[in-house]
Amino acid sequence: MRRRLNIVQGNYIPAMATGTLPEKPQTDTLKPDRIEDVVREMLRDIPVIDVHTHLYMPSLGAIGLWGIDSLVTYHYLEAELFRSSSITADEYRSLSEREKADAIWRALFVENAPVSEAARGVVAVLNAFGLPVSSPDLRDAREFFASRSLESHIEQVFEMAGMSEAVMTNDPLDPDEAPFWERGAQRHRMFHPVLRLDRILNRWDQHWQRLESQGYNVDRAAVSGSATEVRRFLAKWCERIRPVYMAVSLPDTFQFPEESVRARLLREAVLPSCEEFGIPLSLMIGVRYQVNPAIGLAGDAVGKADLRSVEFLCREFPRNRFLVSVLSRENQHELCVYARKFANLMPFGCWWFMNNPSIVEEITRERVEMLGMTFIPQHSDARVLEQVIYKWRNTRRTLAPILANTYRLMAEDGRPVTREDIRHGLTRLFRSNFESFTQMKAALGMSNDAGSANQ
Ligand code: RAT
Numbered sequence: 001m002r003r004r005l006n007i008v009q010g011n012y013i014p015a016m017a018t019g020t021l022p023e024k025p026q027t028d029t030l031k032p033d034r035i036e037d038v039v040r041e042m043l044r045d046i047p048v049i050d051v052h053t054h055l056y057m058p059s060l061g062a063i064g065l066w067g068i069d070s071l072v073t074y075h076y077l078e079a080e081l082f083r084s085s086s087i088t089a090d091e092y093r094s095l096s097e098r099e100k101a102d103a104i105w106r107a108l109f110v111e112n113a114p115v116s117e118a119a120r121g122v123v124a125v126l127n128a129f130g131l132p133v134s135s136p137d138l139r140d141a142r143e144f145f146a147s148r149s150l151e152s153h154i155e156q157v158f159e160m161a162g163m164s165e166a167v168m169t170n171d172p173l174d175p176d177e178a179p180f181w182e183r184g185a186q187r188h189r190m191f192h193p194v195l196r197l198d199r200i201l202n203r204w205d206q207h208w209q210r211l212e213s214q215g216y217n218v219d220r221a222a223v224s225g226s227a228t229e230v231r232r233f234l235a236k237w238c239e240r241i242r243p244v245y246m247a248v249s250l251p252d253t254f255q256f257p258e259e260s261v262r263a264r265l266l267r268e269a270v271l272p273s274c275e276e277f278g279i280p281l282s283l284m285i286g287v288r289y290q291v292n293p294a295i296g297l298a299g300d301a302v303g304k305a306d307l308r309s310v311e312f313l314c315r316e317f318p319r320n321r322f323l324v325s326v327l328s329r330e331n332q333h334e335l336c337v338y339a340r341k342f343a344n345l346m347p348f349g350c351w352w353f354m355n356n357p358s359i360v361e362e363i364t365r366e367r368v369e370m371l372g373m374t375f376i377p378q379h380s381d382a383r384v385l386e387q388v389i390y391k392w393r394n395t396r397r398t399l400a401p402i403l404a405n406t407y408r409l410m411a412e413d414g415r416p417v418t419r420e421d422i423r424h425g426l427t428r429l430f431r432s433n434f435e436s437f438t439q440m441k442a443a444l445g446m447s448n449d450a451g452s453a454n455q
């Protein structure tokens with residue numbers, strides 16, 4: 001077995017220094033009234049890397065959701081169901097998946113016009129496949145999805161979404177997923193793994209025994225050598241799945257440094273391990289977990305976080321790189337300010353409650369004004385395969401005028417705009433900033449010989 005990642009140790013070279021320059025620069029300038037068309041054209045043609053999803057390569061079994069019932073029972077829509085129907089959470093929970101989908105379809109698509117972002121998304125997916133969008137039931141859609149074969153369906157969906165790759169969320173303590181990796185799940189060129197650490201960092205008290213049962217010498221309080229053992233566990237999983245980054249979602253109350261199991265494991269296991277394997281750590285900050293447990297996954301909310309923890313991490317761990325997304329609208333501006341201070345910080349995406357056109361517009365404008373093209377504007381967070389069709393369509397639709405305006409303002413200030421400027425800028429936003437920040441190409445180069453996860 002070849003150890004893969006520690007060849008890329010060391011200080012991060014900012015993307016700015018490594019972004020690819022055009023081989024043959026075209027210097028023909030664009031007339032101001034052409035800029036928006038060219039931006040739209042290029043946004044359509046540049047295949048995106050979707051840097052955070054909950055989609056899975058087929059070899060990981062049933063955790064990869066797709067099809068109409070999963071689309072309609074998306075937890076964003078479950079939250080909306082209870083506002084437009086008298087069904088209770090208990091009643092809803094007792095239904096089969098199909099019955100749940102029927103209840104949501106009736107309440108949000110038949111009895112009401114589907115105007116919310118998440119509801120319009122389902123309409124856009126049905127429409128993209130030429131399926132009826134106003135029918136009283138889901139019969140046609142169910143027939144259609146039942147006739148698809150997953151491998152070719154994935155290819156078609158990615159093509160329709162304008163995506164080349166999706167980054168997964170792989171939790172090594174997920175009992176529905178880990179066994180597939182342990183048996184050497186077949187890799188897929190369109191899916192990149194991520195080592196997700198929520199169970200370890202946020203719910204250690206419920207999961208430390210899983211590590212213990214696998215032969216790691218850990219204890220409930222995560223003292224006396226536990227961190228060294230967690231590091232050994234992470235090394236094992238880095239070798240096994242070759243993640244493009246490690247990731248954790250964090251509450252609005254997240255503090256670092258502090259005296260806690262999470263902070264100790266972060267400092268002594270996760271950060272050194274990311275450094276050793278040359279990969280970034282993704283921090284998704286600002287969740288208020290389970291403010292309404294009755295509605296399950298739909299029951300999380302948002303809170304403003306103290307981003308001084310991000311400041312501390314970026315300053316005190318200069319050999320680590322941090323991908324950061326924040327859930328609260330109030331935290332977006334300070335995240336941009338910190339990104340101006342620290343080149344080892346990469347803001348990404350408009351996460352979850354932020355992924356609505358009005359807020360995406362505001363955040364993206366702010367980011368371009370403060371950071372130029374040195375951020376990652378969006379990820380889909382798709383939980384169901386076909387969602388990428390509407391999520392990336394909506395992103396392109398919202399961002400086209402904003403990005404076009406950015407170039408128009410530059411032209412008005414006296415610097416002519418070329419097609420090459422636009423191609424280069426958009427490629428950075430939707431591909432190469434992520435590739436450089438994760439040093440993905442170097443890492444993948446090392447793994448070309450690997451057909452299965454355990455080689
Ligand atoms: O957006 C979502 O679907 C959330 O439920 C979360 O999964 C979040 O994106 C996360 O990755 O924790």
Ligand code: ZN
Binds near residue numbers: 053
């Ligand atoms: Zn997510």
